[in-house]
Amino acid sequence: MKKYRIVIVIFSFLLLSCKQENTEQNNTPVSEESIFNLTSKWKNQDNKTLEIKDFRGKVSVIVMIYTSCKAACPRLVADMRDIESKIPKDELENLNFILVSIDPETDTPEKLKVFAKDNFMEASHWNFLQGTPTTVQEFANVLAVKYKKITPIDFSHSNIISVFNREGELIHQQEGLGVNNKETIDKIVETVKN
Template identity: 55%
Template sequence: MRRAYLPMILLSLLLSCHQQARNTDIPIPDESVFNLTSSWHTEEGKEIKLKDLKGKVLVVVMIYTTCKVACPRLVADMKGIHDKVPAALQNKVQYVLVSIDPAHDTPDKLKSFAQSREMDSEEWTFLQGSTESVREFANVLAVKYKEISPMDFSHSNIISVFDPQGNLLYQQEGLGIDNAGTVASITAAAQ
């Protein structure tokens, strides 16, 4: 009699593993950032929607490549966060840098920026969108930015953490601050 249940148990386990591997099939909650329909270009020139990033914990910051003051610090903060997330969880985390200067930060420029900062591996994604999509995403993140002069912006310094379904979990505001809360939220969401 026990043998008759074995195939059903194996099938159940297989389906469970298959569903876990396909966590991108889980419905998107109403408050998810993945409900935004704008299109973006990666540093590789690939066109994506934010929902294409579903399934991983997202660590997101908005920068621009010609920034000389805040953005270098934000990039360093992102790298510091990356370095503190346990290695065993890195495959469950995506670090996303969104340009607030889509007119100048082309995919090629973003790729060059990523390479020069040793951020060109798979866990790093750089995005360029339209002015409207950048504005929409900034509003979701509560990031304020304003063009002061061509290629120069004033902007908020916020790093946001989203769970694999696109729900905002945590925000770190400031430059060079203690990132223990950010790392803890990433670690908890990635486990």
């Protein structure tokens, strides 16, 4: 019985130290170039409130879209899925694929959840974010994404997929639709392994 108590005490200590280490990582300062300096609040497809810094610790692949788009966004979504398909399956747990809506008034968490399901993007590494017009504009500025509302239901926007390291620093951008993504894949895999 005494041996079991010792094992339980040791196990409890290990769990506590792991939790403390994870908390310390999230509290350590990030560089000035990190997107984790942004303090804006977002809702994900599960209607959970979070901040960009909640993605710290994994490599993030980010694109800005809107769900009612009929032109560029379906191609950007296909490009994101193509990137995902070329990453070794055992590395996917080290990645966040994040799609940020540029139309937060229309793209509610409920609508983002349906969109994720319709596009076979329900695995835990897929994240869809709804902000406010202000937080979306701030985030677009950080990514160098330009967008403009051209009708009540349509936007003109940049077609950029951005890759950030575990500390939220931009390391690569892929511009265009349906472009050769070998360099993007290589950069993601290299960053995950470092």
